[in-house]
Every structure is written in structure tokens, then in C-alpha cells.
Amino acid sequence: MTAPSFVRNVVRTCLRIGPGDSVSIFTWRHTLDLAEAFALECQKAGAKTHLEIETDELYYQAVLDLPIKYLKGPNPFSLALLDVATANIFLAGPENPERLKRISPERMSAMVEADKPYNNKLLERKIRSAHIVSGYVTPQRAKTYGFDYDKWKRNILAAIDVDYNHMRELGKKVGERLEEASEIRITADNGTDLTLALEGRDSHVNDGVIDDEDIKKGAIFTALPAGNVAVAPKERSARGIFLSDIPEPDAGLLIRDLALRFEGGKLVSLEGSQNAEAMKARWVKARGDKDQASWLIVGLNPAAQEGYVYNKIILGSVTLGIGDNREIGGKMESDFGAHCTVGKPSVDLDGKRFVDRGKFVF
Incomplete structure (x- = not known):
């Protein structure tokens, strides 16, 4: 073999x-x-x-x-x-x-x-x-989600075979900017407008390598293909709406246009244009900190393409997660977790442009 x-x-x-x-x-x-x-x-x-x-x-x-x-x-x-x-x-x-x-x-x-x-x-x-x-990446899964199997397989191999040193350097810069910021605002042409408090939260660079510094921070997990920076936002700080513009595979279904709306720091509605009902049913029945914006993820991988099962690593994308975030050193504990992604967002850190329609501007 x-x-x-x-x-x-x-x-x-x-x-x-x-x-x-x-x-x-x-x-x-x-x-x-x-x-x-x-x-x-x-x-x-x-x-x-x-x-x-x-x-x-x-x-x-x-x-x-x-x-x-x-x-x-x-x-x-x-x-x-x-x-x-x-x-x-x-x-x-x-x-x-x-x-x-x-x-x-x-x-x-x-x-x-x-x-x-x-x-x-x-x-x-x-x-x-x-x-x-x-x-x-299997023919059966490609059929279920409507993916082109051969194209998907080529893309995932390309997303694994990247320049990890370059991605690590980019991740370090992105992580430093996020750690220095007190507030982040994410907007997009689809109506996304969400504000979160960061206030010096530690960033976790998922560059595919688990080193001693990662372990000290409690960041002991990686997924390949890799390439993102994750931060646990300040608890109960989310205000506004986050609208996914990339389909998200979830439990055998492809969820489209997932919308997460926050008021007073809490998730008050979870809706979507297609196949969101099953996720919403799990959310309603879940326990713990299920109503918190608990993950903020910025993508770093230049080879990853949108629409598969690894949207949160797409270069310049922003992913918002809800539910348990202890994996990245957060305090939220829940039996529920979900996320969705905006592919070409604009991001401001303390009022200064950081990402412009999916492109870093530093």
C-alpha cells in the first residue's frame, strides 16, 4: 500500500x-x-x-x-x-x-x-x-449533498497540500490583530451586521500544527485541511444578525441561508431558507449555553473552496459558532454546537477595516 x-x-x-x-x-x-x-x-x-x-x-x-x-x-x-x-x-x-x-x-x-x-x-x-x-469525501456523501465528487476530492487534497509556513505567518498576524481589538463588527452585502466584544481574548491559530504553545492554551485539536484563527468572544456581547451565504452540510442535509439573530447578547432566532428545521429542533431541545455567540473564526487557507464541509478555513471568510467553546479556552458549555459562514465579509476591528469583501487589508 x-x-x-x-x-x-x-x-x-x-x-x-x-x-x-x-x-x-x-x-x-x-x-x-x-x-x-x-x-x-x-x-x-x-x-x-x-x-x-x-x-x-x-x-x-x-x-x-x-x-x-x-x-x-x-x-x-x-x-x-x-x-x-x-x-x-x-x-x-x-x-x-x-x-x-x-x-x-x-x-x-x-x-x-x-x-x-x-x-x-x-x-x-x-x-x-x-x-x-x-x-x-465519498461518492455517497457527494450524492447526498449534491457535490461533484471528483472536484471535491481534488480540492480537499489541494487544501491539505498548502504552504503551512506561510499560513502560520498569516495566522500569527491575524491572531495578533484579534487579540489587540476590543470590538469586532462583521458586515456583508447579504445583510449581515453583527458586533461582538473581544477585549483581549486569546486567539487560537489552527495552522495544522499542535505545538507546545497551543497545548498551553488548551488548543489540542486540529482538523485537516486546516487554516483558521478562532477566538472565544466575550460572553453575552453579540448584537445584530449573521446571515450565512454558503451552504452548510449538517447531519445529512445541506442548510442554506442560515440566519442567527442576537438581542441583548443572546441568540433569539435561528432560521434558514432550506433544511434548517432539524438544526433548530436540536437547538430548542439543547441544554447549557446554547444561546451564545461562542466562536469567531477567520479563514486562512488559500486553496479551500466554498460549499463543501470545511467552509471555516476559506481564506478571508468569517464563521460564527454557537454553543460549547471550551475547545478554544472559552467558558461556554453545552450539548449543542453549530456554525455558519460568510464567504466574503467586511470586518472592522475597533472601527478600522481589517477584511474588505473577503480580502485582508493589512
Whole structure:
């Protein structure tokens, strides 16, 4: 088997795997060859490895047919792995997303509840973790969302094979500007007009590499393709409306024109022109800080194209997230999370133009 060229970069550069590491690799049946390649590369770097496999049939049988009470408890085997793991590699799935749309909000909430102990331990032990998004690129998923499979596959490989040093330098500049700003205003031709307080919040540069500085900040996750800067805005500071102009895949559906409206620092409405009902139903039933603008993300990746499953890395884009933000050092905790993106926004930091219609101006 010939391993994809990016495998070595993920192992050696992004996760910095070496002797003494214990790497847990989560894979689906359709990504098993890639998981094997990662395991071999980790072993060549001196690490020990463990593979955990899921299949579409096992997954859907559990989430669609089992009693909800069985979904709420964490998997003790997966949880125990985190007592010894120093790094994780997650390969994306399932292969076919068609049945995702049949998962009820109650079942989705139960699964999120089951994942809480797992996510808490990842954060507590600061286990370096990489999510490999290329596992989403399947003919079945392309058909479900109406994507051109070959074009999608070419784009995701191009978005992984970028100049990481250049992206890191750009991310450093963007992060510094965001940390210096007290207030950010995002506007766009589609009617977006949202203001958030930043007030010196730490920025988290997702350049694909988890270094010691990232770990100190609690930024232990990366996703490939990478390329964005994330900030947790000041709690209850959002005012205005954020209107997505890029379709967003979510649970087997393609959501269009998602609109998030904030009043008095709280999300008061979540609407969309197509397929937003399922997300809204999950939001209504969710618990915790579900009504907060909790993520602000600026894209850095020059090769990523809009309309697939990684909109938040598109160069010059702005993504707004709601729900849990502890992953980037925030205080919001919830069993709900969602995001949407404006592709060519204008952004002002303390009244000074920072991004003009999707292009940086510094």
C-alpha cells in the first residue's frame, strides 16, 4: 500500500509523534487503509498504536434503533484508552450520510451527552488530536449533498497540500490583530451586521500544527485541511444578525441561508431558507449555553473552496459558532454546537477595516 503524501506530515509535523507516544486511531471501514497508513507511520516514529473501527451499519443501528437510555452512557473501552493515549487521530465518517437526517434531536442530544466524559478527558489530559476530514469525501456523501465528487476530492487534497509556513505567518498576524481589538463588527452585502466584544481574548491559530504553545492554551485539536484563527468572544456581547451565504452540510442535509439573530447578547432566532428545521429542533431541545455567540473564526487557507464541509478555513471568510467553546479556552458549555459562514465579509476591528469583501487589508 502506498500511503498518501500527507500522512507523514500529519504524524511528524502536525501531531509531532515520536518515541514515548501512544496513539489511538479511530477509523471507519471505508478509511481503514488510511488508518493503517497512519499506524505504520506512527510506529516508524517510535510510537505505539491502537486502532478502533466503526462501521456504518453498527453506527446507524445504534443511533436509530437502540433505546435512548443506552445511547447516553459513554463507551468504557473508548474512555479507558484516554488513560494511556498521548495523541488521537480521528478519520471522518460515516461513509454514507443519508441516514443521518433520520436521527431525532433526542437521540442526537443523548449521543452528545455520552461524549461529554470523553471530551472532558481529552481536555484535562491535553491529548493532541487530529480530525482527518478527507474521510467525508465519498461518492455517497457527494450524492447526498449534491457535490461533484471528483472536484471535491481534488480540492480537499489541494487544501491539505498548502504552504503551512506561510499560513502560520498569516495566522500569527491575524491572531495578533484579534487579540489587540476590543470590538469586532462583521458586515456583508447579504445583510449581515453583527458586533461582538473581544477585549483581549486569546486567539487560537489552527495552522495544522499542535505545538507546545497551543497545548498551553488548551488548543489540542486540529482538523485537516486546516487554516483558521478562532477566538472565544466575550460572553453575552453579540448584537445584530449573521446571515450565512454558503451552504452548510449538517447531519445529512445541506442548510442554506442560515440566519442567527442576537438581542441583548443572546441568540433569539435561528432560521434558514432550506433544511434548517432539524438544526433548530436540536437547538430548542439543547441544554447549557446554547444561546451564545461562542466562536469567531477567520479563514486562512488559500486553496479551500466554498460549499463543501470545511467552509471555516476559506481564506478571508468569517464563521460564527454557537454553543460549547471550551475547545478554544472559552467558558461556554453545552450539548449543542453549530456554525455558519460568510464567504466574503467586511470586518472592522475597533472601527478600522481589517477584511474588505473577503480580502485582508493589512
